[in-house]
Amino acid sequence: MIERADAVVIGGGIIGASVAHFLTKLGYGRVALVEKSEICGGSTQYSAAHIRQHYSNEVAIRLAVRGAAMFANAEEELGGPVGFVQDGYMVIAPPEQEQAIRDVVPVQRRFGVETEILTPQEVSHRWPELDVEGIALACFERTSGYADPVATVRALVRSAQQRGLELLEGCEATAIEIERGRVGGVVTSQGTIATGVVVNAGGPWGDRIGRMVGVDHPLRFSREHEAVFEAPDGFGEIPVMSDAAQRLYFRHYGEGKVLVGEGWPKEPEPADPENYDAGTDEEHLARMVPKLVRRVPSLAATIGGEGYGGAYVTGYSGVYDITEDWYPIVGEEEVGGYYSAFGGSGHCFKLGPAIGEALASVIAGEAPEIDLSDLSGARFAAGRTFGSVWGPGNRA
Ligand SMILES: Cc1cc2nc3c(=O)[nH]c(=O)nc-3n(C[C@H](O)[C@H](O)[C@H](O)COP(=O)(O)OP(=O)(O)OC[C@H]3O[C@@H](n4cnc5c(N)ncnc54)[C@H](O)[C@@H]3O)c2cc1C
Structure with missing residues (x-):
């Protein structure tokens, strides 16, 4: 069990695996991925894993286009075979x-x-x-199609491990320590990891992980x-x-x-x-x-x-x-060093890798190719929620 990391990602589904993958690709120091069951043990394993680009707003279309390109070039972009059928x-x-x-x-x-x-x-x-x-x-x-969700998460994680990712399976995050308004560490069932960066990629558990730092995004x-x-x-x-x-x-x-x-x-x-x-x-x-x-x-x-x-x-x-508007919540919250990356709302398998790539850049202090600010949790209070040309309850 490691005692210190530069970033701790909570959740080994498509989103957490992607964030961890791209952080290690950027050479972002020591990265730990903590997963309470096993990688891809959450909702991603059941995904139909359709890779479509049919969306009606700029950020989702850009993420979907980037994602489709990644799936089509998976060995290089995602670290291994992902079963993509175009x-x-x-x-x-x-x-x-x-x-x-x-x-x-x-x-x-x-x-x-x-x-x-x-x-x-x-x-x-x-x-x-x-x-x-x-x-x-x-x-x-x-250029769209479908992939194998379990193979995808495995490819992302296994290749990141070759770049030094610390994978902790059977390891549940139970609390997040805050020091002077910033995250200071993650308390887990296997001990505490001191860190200045925590990514909540807890999928359907993301709301309760957020409440550990007082950030309440209901699901x-x-x-x-x-x-x-x-x-x-x-x-x-x-x-x-x-x-x-x-x-x-x-x-x-x-x-x-x-x-x-x-x-x-x-x-x-x-x-x-x-x-x-x-x-x-x-x-x-x-x-x-x-x-x-x-x-x-x-x-x-x-x-x-x-x-x-x-x-x-x-x-x-x-x-x-x-989530309230059927779009994921991605970005840093008011607690410094704490990032939301959950709330896939039934359509974020395809978007996961591109979200992970862009969020890793944000964490590393680089300008991401795709601006994620429309997905920030602040959009709800600001009244900047997403809609769909297909009407309420649709995610396209
Ligand atoms: C039936 C179905 C069909 C779908 N079809 C599609 C589709 O065709 N195309 C598409 O793009 N999307 C689809 N989706 C949506 C997509 O699969 C999800 O949005 C995506 O997989 C969510 O990934 P995630 O990483 O956010 O969550 P998850 O895969 O659930 O990962 C979260 C992980 O966090 C872990 N965790 C939770 N709490 C803790 C903790 N305290 N400590 C440590 N670990 C923790 C969990 O064990 C879990 O492994 C579908 C979803 C379902 C259910």
């Missing part, structure tokens, strides 16, 4: 949301997203597997379900799909399988991140599967019929840590 990403919208696509695609292009608007006929032509009934317009990003939680099914032989290429018309997302899952989950807005399913059932249930499967088959009729060959045709592979649920 199948592309498509949003399909019903008539009442057609305008959202028309409004936001030009903004995305301005900030570097390679995205194109497609008619339903063009979608059918390119992906005959998809039924476009009820769809008025689509947009497609060629809401929602249990989110995903399921994986066998696809029929010869199942064609499809991009990562956001079906706004049915509030459904789905994509390939490795070879010959399909992953499906429910989109927002919807009623949150409250859950205690410390103690919830990480499985899924029939109620969710029964809601998702008919929608999936409606959009991809060829899947009826495996999942149609009694008991989903025996094609059910697995199902699980993770917890979203939702």
